[in-house]
Amino acid sequence: xxxxxxxxxxxxxxxxxxxxxxxxxxxxxxxxxxxxxxxxxxxxxxxxxxxxxxxxxxxxxxxxxxxxxxxxxxxxxxxxxxxxxxxxxxxxxxxxxxxxxxxxxxxxxxxxxxx
Amino acid sequence: xxxxxxxxxxxxxxxxxxxxxxxxxxxxxxxxxxxxxxxxxxxxxxxxxxxxxxxxxxxxxxxxxxxxxxxxxxxxxxxxxxxxxxxxxxxxxxxxxxxxxxxxxxxxxxxxxx
Numbered sequence: 001x002x003x004x005x006x007x008x009x010x011x012x013x014x015x016x017x018x019x020x021x022x023x024x025x026x027x028x029x030x031x032x033x034x035x036x037x038x039x040x041x042x043x044x045x046x047x048x049x050x051x052x053x054x055x056x057x058x059x060x061x062x063x064x065x066x067x068x069x070x071x072x073x074x075x076x077x078x079x080x081x082x083x084x085x086x087x088x089x090x091x092x093x094x095x096x097x098x099x100x101x102x103x104x105x106x107x108x109x110x111x112x113x114x115x
Numbered sequence: 116x117x118x119x120x121x122x123x124x125x126x127x128x129x130x131x132x133x134x135x136x137x138x139x140x141x142x143x144x145x146x147x148x149x150x151x152x153x154x155x156x157x158x159x160x161x162x163x164x165x166x167x168x169x170x171x172x173x174x175x176x177x178x179x180x181x182x183x184x185x186x187x188x189x190x191x192x193x194x195x196x197x198x199x200x201x202x203x204x205x206x207x208x209x210x211x212x213x214x215x216x217x218x219x220x221x222x223x224x225x226x227x228x229x
Contacts, residue, residue, distance in 0.1 A: 004158065032214065043119070043219040044204070049212075057212055093158070095217075104217060106151075106158035 001027050002098045006107025013084055013114055021079045021110045023094030029074035030096035035067075038091040038109075050077050084114040117142045121205045121220035128195055128227050136190040136223045138179075138205035146207040148172075148181055148188040149217070153202045162190075162203070195227045 003026040013019050023033060031052050036044040048069050050056040056069035066088075068080040077096075081088050094107040121138040128134060140148065147166045151159040163172030168183035177192045188205060205220040 006158070009156075034216070036219075041221065043221040046216055046218070049214050049216065057214070095159075097215075103161065106160070108156065108158040 002096075002103065002105045003027055004030070004094060004096050004105050004107045006094050006110055008110055009108060010111040011113070013112070015085055015114055016083055018080055018082045019084055019112060021081075021092055021094075021112075023077045023079070023096070023107050025075045025096050025098075025105075028096075028098050030077070030098065031074065032097045033071060033077040034095040034097075034104075035069060035077075035079050036093045036095065038093060044093060047079075081112065084112070086114045088112065089114045117146070117207060117209050117218050119205050119207055119218055119220040121203075121223055123221070124202075124224040126223060126225045128225070130197055130227055130229050131194045132227075134190070134192040134195045134199075134225065136203055136205075136225070138188045138190065138220060140186050140188065140205075140207050142186075142207055142209060144209075145183075146209050148179070149206040149208065150177070150179055150188070150190050151204040151206060151219075153204065153222070155201070159204060195225070197227045197229055200225055200227045 005024045035047045038044045047062045048056045048058045050069045050071035071077040093109040118141045149164045150162040152162045153159045163174040165172040165181035171180045179190045202222045202224045204222045206217045
């Protein structure tokens, strides 16, 4: 149980275009989801926390207009990287909180390459 | 602030060798501590956790003890297998802005050879 499906697993896009990454909870309702970014050989950095039906809360230093997060339903959160640039190339991972003890389940990640 | 530091990899071992991956943390208060594992092409999976000092988390032969005096949560396994090859992340949970959030170490890649 508590499976999160993340798509796409990898994407290549041109500079200036936008890319949408989806994160779906398959067998539970995810009230709260988290989006992380991971640079090579570095730790996962929390970008934002999203709650269903409300605006996302962004961590310090994360551009809200660059990384648009939508959590319109209890099973879907999306991250859109707008006007992508090569420096946005990274590994993006979503996570959802579940259960009474607030465990965390993670998607398999999306590798974004901007050329 | 909160932070997690874990040993750099990769760690390369032969099958049945003893494994230690060091993890230390800085935190305000008394955080819960976790080890997550990421197998190739998969998401992070919870391996074990400890919620208070002196707690020992264990799962699949892995163990880690929450040491408040040394602010450490080292991961150990007595006899590794090839199937243990993965990236291991140490993490702590803290509260901020009304949410419980995770902060991760950089990850340690483990490669086990037959």
